[in-house]
Amino acid sequence: MAKNSTKGRAPAGTKGRTAANARQAKIQAAQRSSSGGANKIVVATVVVVVAIVAVVGGVIWMETSKKDAITGGGNALPAGVSALGDGYPAYQDVTPVDGAPTLEIYEDFQCPACKSYEDQLGSTVEDLAEQGKVRLVYHVKNFLDDNLGNTWSTQAGNAAFCAADAGKFQAFHDQAYANQPTEGDGFTDDQLAGFAEAAGITGSALDTWQECYDAGKYVDYVNSVEESSAKDGVTGTPTLRLNGETLDLGQVGTPEQLTAAIEDATA
Amino acid sequence: MSVTVDEVDAEAAVPWYRRGRTLDVVGLLARLLLGVVLVWAGAAKVGHPLTSQRAVQAYQIFPFELAGWIGLALPFLEIVVGVLLLLGLFTRPAAVVGALLMLAFIAGIAQAWARGLSIDCGCFGGGGEIAPSATRYPEEIARDTGFALAGGWLAWRPRSLASLDRILFGH
Numbered sequence: 001m002a003k004n005s006t007k008g009r010a011p012a013g014t015k016g017r018t019a020a021n022a023r024q025a026k027i028q029a030a031q032r033s034s035s036g037g038a039n040k041i042v043v044a045t046v047v048v049v050v051a052i053v054a055v056v057g058g059v060i061w062m063e064t065s066k067k068d069a070i071t072g073g074g075n076a077l078p079a080g081v082s083a084l085g086d087g088y089p090a091y092q093d094v095t096p097v098d099g100a101p102t103l104e105i106y107e108d109f110q111c112p113a114c115k116s117y118e119d120q121l122g123s124t125v126e127d128l129a130e131q132g133k134v135r136l137v138y139h140v141k142n143f144l145d146d147n148l149g150n151t152w153s154t155q156a157g158n159a160a161f162c163a164a165d166a167g168k169f170q171a172f173h174d175q176a177y178a179n180q181p182t183e184g185d186g187f188t189d190d191q192l193a194g195f196a197e198a199a200g201i202t203g204s205a206l207d208t209w210q211e212c213y214d215a216g217k218y219v220d221y222v223n224s225v226e227e228s229s230a231k232d233g234v235t236g237t238p239t240l241r242l243n244g245e246t247l248d249l250g251q252v253g254t255p256e257q258l259t260a261a262i263e264d265a266t267a
Numbered sequence: 268m269s270v271t272v273d274e275v276d277a278e279a280a281v282p283w284y285r286r287g288r289t290l291d292v293v294g295l296l297a298r299l300l301l302g303v304v305l306v307w308a309g310a311a312k313v314g315h316p317l318t319s320q321r322a323v324q325a326y327q328i329f330p331f332e333l334a335g336w337i338g339l340a341l342p343f344l345e346i347v348v349g350v351l352l353l354l355g356l357f358t359r360p361a362a363v364v365g366a367l368l369m370l371a372f373i374a375g376i377a378q379a380w381a382r383g384l385s386i387d388c389g390c391f392g393g394g395g396e397i398a399p400s401a402t403r404y405p406e407e408i409a410r411d412t413g414f415a416l417a418g419g420w421l422a423w424r425p426r427s428l429a430s431l432d433r434i435l436f437g438h
Binding site: 059062066 | 313314315316317318319321322324325327331336339340342343344346347351356357386387392393394395396397398399400434435436437
């Protein structure tokens with residue numbers, strides 16, 4: 001590195017070169033007498049400066065690319081949600097029985113473990129919610145976008161809340177998990193529109209869904225849920241919290257176990 | 268001339284595993300091990316800012332925002348220290364920082380284990396909460412201990428083969 005700096009100062013004229021040579025000789029003599037090689041302080045300074053630039057520049061670059069990934073779209077709140085960051089209450093037309101516990105489900109539409117959970121326990125939970133025996137709240141996260149290098153968690157989340165506008169959140173949600181692509185492949189726009197249709201959104205309602213989807217009406221909402229749930233300590237999916245207690249899915253892995261846990265939590 | 272003969276005699280008197288040359292090779296291996304691991308660990312996180320932030324936040328040690336900034340800076344710190352070790356440039360300070368990083372990781376993993384969190388260490392990307400049965404705390408701690416020892420060796424004896432320290436500074 002010391003070599004580079006002397007090369008950079010090499011002057012063009014012969015006179016300059018002689019002067020530079022003399023200076024160079026002095027520098028080399030000084031270095032020989034001190035450490036027998038390159039000037040350690042100069043090299044250390046260069047290394048420290050490069051290190052600081054690399055770390056600070058890297059942080060700024062990462063923060064910028066993160067903002068690029070998550071902006072764009074509207075900041076609407078789905079019906080039944082009162083603030084950005086809050087979970088989405090499903091089965092809003094069902095009146096829960098007295099003392100029904102709240103089951104909060106943290107999911108990411110691209111998470112394979114969430115699909116496993118949905119395949120095994122999804123219908124059990126939905127039946128209980130339909131009967132009003134549990135208040136079901138979904139926290140739709142999108143952290144896998146960053147991990148997988150795409151934006152389909154956010155887009156599928158947005159699409160699900162566009163379906164909620166038509167009263168079809170749950171049906172869309174179930175379609176998306178039943179047809180989840182291999183991790184990393186992501187959904188396609190057509191696929192998500194297909195889920196909306198399969199969820200029972202047709203005619204002008206489907207046009208409205210498409211407009212909502214294209215506008216990214218709920219993108220900010222999905223981002224806000226990701227952030228607030230992470231602050232609440234949820235950095236993995238699926239996470240289930242029953243009346244605020246995180247469930248160990250190893251302990252409630254069967255429909256019977258989960259049903260029993262929900263019954264136990266009923267006041 | 269007699270000095271040279273004495274040196275040869277002295278060198279012949281010590282067992283092979285304590286000769287300077289052998290120890291220099293150990294130093295080179297330690298540099299390569301810790302250097303490759305740090306560069307690999309850092310590079311795996313670059314381009315995944317949110318994942319890296321969540322990995323640090325999952326340890327629940329620092330305040331959420333601070334953990335986020337650590338998550339953004341850590342990959343580049345790892346790469347810088349790793350590259351210095353691979354080059355053998357300022358081996359001792361780089362090894363001290365590398366070993367301290369490993370000790371910090373071990374402490375983080377140990378406290379997560381002790382507090383009953385179930386997280387992936389996020390050492391090479393990924394991270395965050397996982398199923399309790401999927402945690403690998405003992406393996407992660409054992410592995411990082413090995414890396415910390417490599418750093419400790421170099422902090423104690425930074426001399427090694429094929430280092431920029433030797434080329435530039437003659438030691």
